């Protein structure tokens with residue numbers, strides 16, 4: 001039997017615990033429900049990192065929401081994004097004339113979201129906003145800020161609640177900082 005400590009042993013410290021995340025996601029859901037009342041909304045999940053956040057956020061919303069999913073990958077090496085985005089799985093439906101909210105796990109340099117927003121704007125949505133669970137403002141390399149943000153965090157590499165290191169730790173229920181020896 002491998003218990004909770006199996007993955008937890010690689011975590012240096014917990015940055016955001018389950019209860020803290022749950023409360024903030026509830027607030028974001030309530031805010032979006034208020035701001036988008038009466039509108040035709042598409043909540044767009046950016047796979048894979050946003051999947052856990054997205055699943056909790058839609059359930060915290062009290063208005064009708066269309067769900068759609070997009071998988072993107074950015075060219076570049078493991079530590080640095082180039083910002084050039086390749087669409088690995090496109091949306092199922094048209095966003096023209098719709099109010100689109102992008103649900104993303106984290107904004108780091110901002111290059112990925114900035115490129116994605118340019119791509120989506122070409123499809124002429126009625127509006128396009130970004131809702132990020134986490135934001136690392138210190139790392140920004142372009143002029144972009146999330147319209148909705150769960151938490152601003154320091155410049156540390158975090159995993160859990162959808163965020164991965166090398167596809168691992170996405171299923172940790174909290175967000176933690178990885179021990180250096182876990183990625184060396």
Ligand code: IMP
Pocket residue numbers: 049081083105106107108109110111112113156157158159163164165
């Ligand atoms: P950006 O283009 O630099 O903003 O890259 C954002 C992407 O980098 C996110 O969607 C994540 O996949 C990844 N990323 C950035 N920081 C972290 C982190 O601390 N943990 C896990 N993934 C991260």
Ligand code: MG
Pocket residue numbers: 047048049050105
């Ligand atoms: Mg990601």
